[in-house]
Each structure stands twice: as structure tokens, then as C-alpha cells.
Amino acid sequence: MVQRVELVPASVRGYGNVVSPKVVGDFEVFNCSLSQVDSVYTMVYGAGEVSVALSVSPATIVFGQSVVLEATVLEDNNPLEGVTVQFFDGNSVLGTGTSDVNGVASLTVSDLGVGSHSINAQYDSESSNIVSVTVNVPYTDIVLTSDKDTLSFADGDSTNVYCQLVDGQGSAVAYAGESVTFEVRKVSDDSLVETLTPGTTNSSGIATTTMNSRGTGDVYIKSSCGLVSKIFALQDCSYYNTAEVTRSSTNGSTIYDNSLSQALPSKCEISFDLYSNNSTDGGEHRFFLLPKSQYSSSTTQPTNAIYVDALKTKMYIGKRESSTVALYTNLAYGSGSYRNFKIIKDGTDLTFYIDDNLIGTSTISWIGNHSDYCLSMMRWSTSGTSKIKNVKFKPL
16 A cells, blocks of 8 residues: 655765755655655555546536546555545546445546547656547537428428538537437427438538428427437428419419419418519409319309408408408508418318508308319409419428
């Protein structure tokens, strides 16, 4: 067992003479070591052969993750109990540990920054028993992106999703081999929709997976790597189309998309952008949400439909139940500009918005009686052009 004694001698005998001690070399020592700090001399004796081994678990960690440093101190291959071991990150002291009956001194560290760290362990400050291992902290965060933020189930849409490792400044970290998980969850209640195929970061620090549309509605993708998680929100629509369709001929109707034929979930959002440059308040550019089975390319009105009339200076919102019933009239409108029209359906209750401004609500008993809704434009007794684009049917 190593013994340590501190001495403050007034004099020392050397070579037959009594002299005041100056430096360590003034002493004649046997079977011990001597060191000096100012006027204090430290003598270490009774030492066998001491060795120190250092282990780190794990050797590669995520920023903020704890790492356990363990130094094993042996004297003549026997555990050395009760000695203090200092741990360093380079030249910076991380802390100390005291060896147990197995000669193991440990320290848990959780604040290592990004980069490669040379971890050292030293038993007794005068000892040459210093050992080193390397700990890597390759990244602090992740950034989640997708090729698309809106999907259409009707079109069989899919999107690639990317998880990029980044450092504390948001710069990409090129670190390969990290496992990344991906989940799709509903925004409304955080329920799990599906677990996507996990990925592994490539040489650029990017893991990739693919999400196929299910027509779920508002969802977010949650990606996790190590202790870090991020989310990316997107709209998984039952139908979504950005194409612009125009009607500019005389009296008659034009369907927006002949393939559009949608049932309406109990709760859903229907929205589209409409345009009209109607030159008069006397003739109409009428936009319909109607059963496809009731569409006619003429000016024949459908039996059941919700409609928006765009005139020169005003708009109407109404419904068709064998006859025309106006719900909201004299809504301000400037001809020649796009406006967004949105319906929120909850059972048979409908709420109407124009440019996200609430217009009002109405109960329509037949709205759940059809499974083939589409959009169309009708014009009569006027001139000009009407257009539809950015059509969305989204479950809620």
C-alpha cells in the first residue's frame, strides 16, 4: 500500500554535515520518492508496481448524453482501494473518483461538447500513471425536412423524409452510421398513424425514409436519433390538386377534374381558390361543390350543391335543395382577383370562410348522402373568365 508523508524539515544531514534543505536533490532517499512544493516535501513510500486502466462507456454519444468514466487502479496486480483518481478532458479537470474494493474509481459526465475528446485518468499527481481514451460527440441536434408538405391520397402521393445531423450552430455534421426512427402521428390527438422504415445516416449525416399518403389529414412526422427528436408537419389530404382550370366560353359548365370523385368524411375541410373577372352584377359566375353524378356541361342546375356566386362587386354563398337557397348575400368582392373559399364540415353542420374570414354556418341535411363530390364552374348571362385552383379535400 502506498503511504504518503508530508515533511517540513528545518535541516537535514547530508554527507556528514547538517545543512538547510534547498531542493529535493539535497536529500538521500531509499525505497521511496520525494517531491517538493514550496517548503513542503512529500515522501511516498511502500509503493509496489501501480497500473491504471481507463474505460469509457459509450465511446460515441449524443450531445447531452451521460458517459461513464471508469479507472481501475492496481498495485502489483491487486486492486487498490480508497485512492483518488482525477479525470481530465484534455487539460481541463472533469472531476475525481475514489476507488472501491475492486480498485475502480468512476465519474459520470453529461456536458461534453461536440467534437473529439481526449479523456485522461491519473492516479496521484506525481505519478506517471496517466492513461487516455477518446470520446466522440458527433452532433447536438437534427433537422427534419420533406420533399413535400402536402400529399394527395387520390393521386398515390409519397414523399421522401430526411433527417440531417447538425451541430450547435445548425451546420450539417457528416457522420455516418447513426440509427434514426420515423413515426407519423395525427396532429389532433397525437395518435400513431404508422411507423416508417427506419434509416441510418450516410457519409453526409443524412438518414432517409419514405412516407406514402394515407389521406389521414393533418399529421406530423417525428424523427428520433439518440436523445434528440424533431417533428415536421404536413397535410395528408384525401385529394389535393394545384392545377388551374379555366372557363372562358359563353353559357355552360366546366368540371374541375374529371377524376375527382370524393366521399366526405364526417369531419373534413374542403377548400379551393376561385377567380372571376365578371363584368356585371347581373350575370353570374357560379362555382359548385356537387355530386359528380349531377354534373352537366350545360346550365342545368344540380339538385344538391353548395355554391358561390362571384359577381362584379359582391359574392353570394348558397345551397341547392331542388331550388336555389341563398345563405349569405352581398359579400364584398373585387372582380379580377383570386379568393380562397373554405368549408369545414362536421357531420351535417357546415362553416364557411372566405380568405380565412368566418362568414357563417349552416346545417345541410343531404351533405352525407353522396360519395362522389367534385367541383365545377357555370356561367350564364355574362362574359369574362372564371378559374379554380388549389383544390383540397382533407379529413380532420
